[in-house]
Amino acid sequence: MGSYNSEAPVLDTYQAVVSAYCDFLTVAIHTILYERNIYLQTSFLKARKYNYPVRQSRHPKVCKWIQDAVVAVEGEILKCTVAQTSLIIHAPPPSSQPLERYVFSTSSFPRILPSETRTPFAPSPSNNPSNNPSNNPSNEPPTNSPPSNTNDPQSNPPDPATTKRFNPPPTSDLPEQFRATFARLSTSLTKLKPLPEDCSFTLAIELRDEEGVEAPIEREGRWVAAEPGLQRRKAGGHGEEVGDTEGGESKRGKDLGGVRTMPVRSLEAGAFKMEVWVEEGRGKFQSSVEEGE
Template sequence: MATYPTGKPTLDTYAAIVSTFSDFLTVAIHTILYERNIYPPTSFLSARKYNYPVRQSRHPKVCKWIQDAVSAVEVEMLKCTIARTSLIIYSPGLHPLERFIFSTASFPLISPTESLTPFEPRPDLPQTISQDPQPPPEPTCQPPTSVPLIDLEEQFRAIFSRLSLLSRALSPLPPHCSFTLAVELREQVPPPIGHPQPWIPAQPRLQPAGRGGREAMGDGGEEYEGQRVGRGSDLGG
């Protein structure tokens, strides 16, 4: 049985939190592809992550595509530009059938130059003695000194427990579906720039009103919306 690598036990920087989210997103994508039967069940290995049984594709090209797509998400996450990341499954006619959304809108907004800076400790609340009963002051909203990974793992296990029930909760998908990874930008965030660029504008019908969407483009993605990946000769499905 394969085992996914584990991260540091305590997350005390924004970069560490983003890296942990990237690991989680990678495992979630593998799990969804398995549960939705995008590839044959025999093409997946049994693995363990967060002390929970999960699935991992054993096809090198599938793993490489997922790794590249998640790496592109991580780059933008470190810039604090992403509000949501979605795995979208398309029908053979390229109609979106299912969307699995991972929201990071509550992640803190920090300068990219401070991604490796340890979080500041929360100031202790002053202890005062007063004859008049007064409610305690509201705690300030500051990043914690650290986030124990074990606390997140419990939440991750709960998510994978729900994902493992997808095949029973959802109707079967038609054969030869494809998929892609899309990101929804935060408000007032400029689109990714640079060349080569792993992100391209998503189709208008997939973009929520007032927000910008981007889809990951894998190797050989000549289409305007980017390469959708599914069973085919390109990935040996």
Template sequence: MAVNTYRDLVGVFADFLSVAIHTILYERDIYPRSSFRSIRRYGFPVRFNRHPGVCDWISDTVRAIQTELLRFYFCIPLISHLNAQLSRYDRLKKNSVERVAVVIYSKASRPLERVVFDLSGFPTIPPSDANTPFEEEDSDVTSLADIMEQLRGAMRKLAFCGSSLTPLPADCTFNVSMELKAGIERPQVDHTSLPWVPVRQSLQPAAASASGAGRASGRDQGTVNRPRAKRKSKVGGDLGGARTTPIRTVESGAFMLEVWVEESEAKVNGLSVASSG
């Protein structure tokens, strides 16, 4: 079976992301391990949380990210004099997402780890081409079996990443965030939308503060919303981490995904990550 349309690529990634989030929550002990069951995905045993609320939250979040990957956005060419030569339709593109990250916080709401899924290598296409097969002679055409084999390797590394990371403190929480491409506004929110909100400045790319480019949005889970204490923090100061652990680069035709884990300075250098209260 070939994965030969953009929509196919998005579907494969969405399925992988769902499994990956469950795996991260298990491996990093965000929820009790007794609340997970073992299933097989990608020919590999993985853990899925049993709680319906957790499962629904993950499913809804992944579906929202999938929707964003399929959303039209208005693309402004870098060379300004070309603008007049392009119709509005020509400047509409799909794939507004640069990266997705699972962010783990201490009880005091300090970012400790980010598991990053880099989608910058995914194709950017006109809206009419989401279901258009890639040309047969095009290197973008790839087999599902090849992608699944590489995702199996990524899942194996992710499932054992805990052995190469220092332990987390108790009572951590997490959220899932999206970093959007330059010039893209964050998703519109209405009464039917998931509550995407801008992430803290320290987790936003530097350009986001000034121009909105690359703006990141996130969803909180497993936490009671309380006002967070204000602290001085540079824009983007918690991006990149003090230590990075590569997980896997998956490259098969048009499917290009890189996964890594960032450990923050607060975690690596043993700064206070516990609640002072």
């Protein structure tokens, strides 16, 4: 039986949040590849993670590819530039159409400065004992409260201790949510249409639609541009082949969203907020029609 690290994470820094996400993503990729028969199921080991039975590939090259891909994703999420990560399963050549997308949205992750990835989150004012009137018998104002009698923002600068109000949940909370997510994911996978043989897969990131967010393609060499149908582009920018846009809004590629979308689960634990869903692409249903003819 294989083994994963089962220690419960403490989400006290942004680095810890990202590490917990990448840990989950790694297990999810192995599980999806097993459940969707991308490789022979006999090439996977039984394992446990978050006190839930999962699968782990025992092929060294598959494990190395997944590890390297997740490390690359982690580097981008630490920059606060990633909106979502998706595992995409493609049809075999020559079409290579996207058949399924497993989307892990991190668009609600905190935004921080690059220098603050290991800086502990400040406690919420509601959890700070000094803000409880009962703890101030002398009727002195709470230590984090600004002086009264003025509305001048320069006289009342926001206390740095209250700018990031994320409360790390109990260490058992996130593993429980991950366990529930894997249970829902396993159930959802049984409802999907079967895949053809010899499918391939890849891991993709979608960047936040914000000024100053640049694709890491040329700088780092680990990433390549996705097909136009899997890209979301701004109006007036490069790649307008994905469709017309209005009012400067972004336009989804034709293969984003899929023909059918199946929500899996939303998670929230302190600063950790994620949504998971599955999309079945039009190429999958076209293949089914062609096979039936």
